[in-house]
Amino acid sequence: MAEPDLAPIIAAIAEEMKAAPDRGTVASYIPGLARIDPARFGIAVVTASGEAFTAGDAEMSFSIQSVSKVFALTLALGKIGDALWRRVGREPSGTAFNSIVQLEAERGIPRNPFINAGAIVVCDVNLSRARPVEAVAELLRFVRYLAEDETIGIDRMVASSEAETGFRNVALANFMRAYGNILHAPEEALWLYFNQCAIAMSCTQLAMSGRYLMASGRHPSGASVVSPGRARRINALMMMCGHYDASGDFAFRIGLPGKSGVGGGILAIAPGKASIAVWSPGLNAQGNSQLGTLALERLATRTGWSIFEGS
Numbered sequence: 001m002a003e004p005d006l007a008p009i010i011a012a013i014a015e016e017m018k019a020a021p022d023r024g025t026v027a028s029y030i031p032g033l034a035r036i037d038p039a040r041f042g043i044a045v046v047t048a049s050g051e052a053f054t055a056g057d058a059e060m061s062f063s064i065q066s067v068s069k070v071f072a073l074t075l076a077l078g079k080i081g082d083a084l085w086r087r088v089g090r091e092p093s094g095t096a097f098n099s100i101v102q103l104e105a106e107r108g109i110p111r112n113p114f115i116n117a118g119a120i121v122v123c124d125v126n127l128s129r130a131r132p133v134e135a136v137a138e139l140l141r142f143v144r145y146l147a148e149d150e151t152i153g154i155d156r157m158v159a160s161s162e163a164e165t166g167f168r169n170v171a172l173a174n175f176m177r178a179y180g181n182i183l184h185a186p187e188e189a190l191w192l193y194f195n196q197c198a199i200a201m202s203c204t205q206l207a208m209s210g211r212y213l214m215a216s217g218r219h220p221s222g223a224s225v226v227s228p229g230r231a232r233r234i235n236a237l238m239m240m241c242g243h244y245d246a247s248g249d250f251a252f253r254i255g256l257p258g259k260s261g262v263g264g265g266i267l268a269i270a271p272g273k274a275s276i277a278v279w280s281p282g283l284n285a286q287g288n289s290q291l292g293t294l295a296l297e298r299l300a301t302r303t304g305w306s307i308f309e310g311s
């Protein structure tokens with residue numbers, strides 16, 4: 001297939017999203033997110049050749065929330081490798097991101113690293129023997145390195161507002177602690193989790209951070225972030241589990257590995273072709289960006305980038 005002409009495609013999608021009538025609902029269960037303007041929409045596409053195309057509010061910073069779970073998983077696999085899969089599964093859950101229902105029958109082993117329970121186990125791994133502040137600093141260094149951007153930081157207001165109200169996550173961490181699948185104090189794993197969710201990035205920064213996943217694990221500097229096999233598997237997990245109980249719908253409509261967050265961001269990967277970030281804060285019923293999903297559907301259709309091919 002010929003190279004798509006990205007600049008007009010992306011500009012048209014941003015224009016269409018401005019006029020979209022159904023923008024979803026901004027997450028309000030985390031007070032720090034409730035104030036975000038639902039009119040926002042941004043998109044950034046970084047291609048394998050290193051060109052970047054942006055439109056809309058692509059430079060505006062937002063809370064990446066659960067998109068951070070991709071970077072945290074990458075770090076955890078670097079620390080303990082496949083031993084991680086003894087503590088976290090790799091099956092889609094078919095349940096909401098913050099669900100506790102499967103954990104009792106499955107003895108404290110979360111279905112996958114992208115639901116909250118799985119991400120909290122990943123945080124427990126990333127604590128290793130470090131203090132939570134050191135572990136969050138390591139993750140921040142990692143995303144800054146991936147994006148080649150030292151300005152990426154954490155929105156402390158979002159982190160502390162979630163720490164004050166994240167009772168379900170507290171319950172998940174304690175429940176898994178009871179099964180011996182959280183090794184540190186639950187408060188420490190949660191502190192890391194709330195801070196990693198509060199990393200703030202723009203679409204451009206997020207698309208830059210995802211480049212290793214489109215490039216068989218390679219950083220643009222030529223360094224290997226992960227092996228090609230590991231990049232392939234992280235992409236597979238994003239495809240199967242990245243949108244919780246809407247992962248099937250996302251695969252059906254878009255056909256790319258993707259990871260969403262309740263801040264309204266989505267990172268999507270077209271392997272070998274592009275790293276894509278979209279952001280629009282209004283969410284659908286499953287907590288994924290309503291317009292972000294629609295924009296990716298149009299992008300996949302107009303570029304033919306779905307891994308299943310076909311427009």
Ligand SMILES: NC(=O)CC[C@H](N)C(=O)O
Binds near residue numbers: 064067097162
């Ligand atoms: N889906 C999400 O982005 C959820 C992340 C959010 N910090 C939470 O734990 O509820």
